[in-house]
Amino acid sequence: MSGEKIIPNLQKERIIEYIGEKKRFDGRKLDEYREIEVKMGISNNAESSCSVKFGKTEVYAGVKLLPSVPYPDSQDEGTFMTSAELSPMSSEDFDLGPPKIDAIELARIIDRGIRESGFIDFKKLCIKEGEKVWQVFLDIVTINDDGNLMDVAGLAAIIALGNAKMPVYDAETNKVGHELSKTHLPVEKDAMAFSMTFHKIDGTIVVDPTKEEEDISDLRLTVAVADDGKGKPRITAMQKGKEGTVSEKDLAEILDLIEHKWKEMFPKVSKFVWGK
Amino acid sequence: MAEKSKYTKRSDGRKIEELRPIKAEVGIVPSADGSAMYESGNTRAIAVVRGPRTLHPQHMQNPQKGTLRVNYGMMSFSVWDRIKPGPSRRSQEINKVIEWALAPCIDLAEFPNSVVDVFIQIPQADAGTRVAGINAAAMALAHAGIPMKQMASAVAVGKMDKTLVVDVDKEEEDFEEGEGATDIPLCILSRTQEISLLQLDGKISPEELKEVISMGRKACAEILKIQTAALKKAKDVRGIEK
Numbered sequence: 001m002s003g004e005k006i007i008p009n010l011q012k013e014r015i016i017e018y019i020g021e022k023k024r025f026d027g028r029k030l031d032e033y034r035e036i037e038v039k040m041g042i043s044n045n046a047e048s049s050c051s052v053k054f055g056k057t058e059v060y061a062g063v064k065l066l067p068s069v070p071y072p073d074s075q076d077e078g079t080f081m082t083s084a085e086l087s088p089m090s091s092e093d094f095d096l097g098p099p100k101i102d103a104i105e106l107a108r109i110i111d112r113g114i115r116e117s118g119f120i121d122f123k124k125l126c127i128k129e130g131e132k133v134w135q136v137f138l139d140i141v142t143i144n145d146d147g148n149l150m151d152v153a154g155l156a157a158i159i160a161l162g163n164a165k166m167p168v169y170d171a172e173t174n175k176v177g178h179e180l181s182k183t184h185l186p187v188e189k190d191a192m193a194f195s196m197t198f199h200k201i202d203g204t205i206v207v208d209p210t211k212e213e214e215d216i217s218d219l220r221l222t223v224a225v226a227d228d229g230k231g232k233p234r235i236t237a238m239q240k241g242k243e244g245t246v247s248e249k250d251l252a253e254i255l256d257l258i259e260h261k262w263k264e265m266f267p268k269v270s271k272f273v274w275g276k
Numbered sequence: 277m278a279e280k281s282k283y284t285k286r287s288d289g290r291k292i293e294e295l296r297p298i299k300a301e302v303g304i305v306p307s308a309d310g311s312a313m314y315e316s317g318n319t320r321a322i323a324v325v326r327g328p329r330t331l332h333p334q335h336m337q338n339p340q341k342g343t344l345r346v347n348y349g350m351m352s353f354s355v356w357d358r359i360k361p362g363p364s365r366r367s368q369e370i371n372k373v374i375e376w377a378l379a380p381c382i383d384l385a386e387f388p389n390s391v392v393d394v395f396i397q398i399p400q401a402d403a404g405t406r407v408a409g410i411n412a413a414a415m416a417l418a419h420a421g422i423p424m425k426q427m428a429s430a431v432a433v434g435k436m437d438k439t440l441v442v443d444v445d446k447e448e449e450d451f452e453e454g455e456g457a458t459d460i461p462l463c464i465l466s467r468t469q470e471i472s473l474l475q476l477d478g479k480i481s482p483e484e485l486k487e488v489i490s491m492g493r494k495a496c497a498e499i500l501k502i503q504t505a506a507l508k509k510a511k512d513v514r515g516i517e518k
Binding site (some may be wrong): 011019042043044045047049055058060062064066076083085087088089090092096137139141143144145211213233240 | 306308318322324326329345347351352353354355356358361362381395397399400401443
């Protein structure tokens with residue numbers, strides 16, 4: 001498909017009417033997430049992999065680790081690469097072919113959220129300074145798109161990384177074995193950030209939109225949030241998407257929402273990532 | 277052939293004609309017109325059908341009948357050595373042979389200028405991904421309510437040194453002793469009993485090949501039962517009210 005997506009006016013008007021009355025088609029509140037389901041071990045050939053579902057939206061994430069060379073400006077640090085595939089399997093809106101801007105943006109937002117929060121301890125991924133470091137590959141594939149791929153993929157990403165194990169590595173022969181060691185990928189548990197995306201539909205802010213809601217939203221604001229160590233949210237990455245703009249009132253409302261949704265979601269997310 | 281085969285016992289203890297444990301499920305991707313999962317041991321395939329829908333670009337349209345288009349891909353973390361995402365020469369060839377394998381199953385005469393898209397993804401691979409993909413895709417096509425003339429069931433038969441085995445896994449595929457490993461993926465159509473996919477990598481005698489086909493037929497009959505059972509469980513086959 002090319003160009004703008006055509007959304008039936010009737011559908012748009014009905015959603016707006018509902019949202020105006022603080023209701024949604026599926027009966028949720030404006031600030032209510034769908035049910036979250038997590039399944040580990042989508043591939044036994046990955047260092048870690050999982051499926052995450054928010055309602056009907058499903059995303060897979062997998063982590064692979066390979067010895068590689070460091071970047072010239074950080075000789076003693078491992079490297080990290082996130083790629084996302086908006087698979088045409090998951091939606092009639094996605095086409096075949098090289099990643100387009102939606103997929104690139106998704107991967108970059110998730111990459112930044114993880115990188116900037118300091119979740120991965122890159123110094124510990126150094127094998128030999130200036131010569132050899134671990135490269136972390138995070139691959140995201142969408143399975144079914146019913147909206148809010150951003151947050152679903154964001155959660156899948158930290159679950160996969162948080163549970164990844166290092167492959168067996170022999171420093172003398174420089175060979176990576178075909179099995180995993182007991183050592184976890186070095187992650188800083190306290191630095192874990194997860195993404196919360198807010199959409200503005202006809203002036204009203206909603207969380208976790210379905211596809212039909214997402215299609216008519218004017219504004220998308222993704223915020224990656226960590227714990228500041230004192231039980232309060234700390235923002236580690238942000239991205240405003242779409243043509244809509246943020247008013248002072250919107251921002252106040254979103255910051256309020258971050259505060260109270262984070263309190264509710266943080267223990268849930270921690271449980272999904274660490275199992276407790 | 278007095279010489280004994282060097283492959284006397286299967287690595288996972290299966291009998292010569294024993295398939296790996298199979299799981300099949302229909303309706304796993306809610307936004308699709310049809311979808312299915314087919315798992316054989318540690319190999320898992322997901323297939324999604326979208327369409328019939330208008331085929332773009334227009335010059336690719338066929339005014340006589342609809343087009344079947346298959347897209348197969350392995351997820352980068354599906355195998356131990358990470359695969360770069362995106363199409364490869366291998367995946368493009370597999371797209372084509374799967375299209376040929378499935379085309380005799382469906383009747384697209386009523387859908388000129390349209391395309392039926394089949395997307396196959398492999399989240400976890402332990403050999404036999406194209407045949408698992410075909411099994412999932414045939415189920416997904418039926419689930420999507422595409423007019424079906426028959427089903428397609430596929431399996432890879434192998435020859436390890438001199439021993440013929442059904443449903444080869446990765447460890448067997450890599451067998452190197454004696455005459456090594458020969459891999460023969462094949463697909464059997466349910467009504468005509470004809471072969472719609474046939475590939476071979478290795479070396480084999482014409483007599484042995486006959487035996488391979490006969491073993492493949494038996495295995496595919498078993499697979500067909502599992503595909504049919506999964507489809508019968510589906511609540512939402514397009515075009516059928518239950």
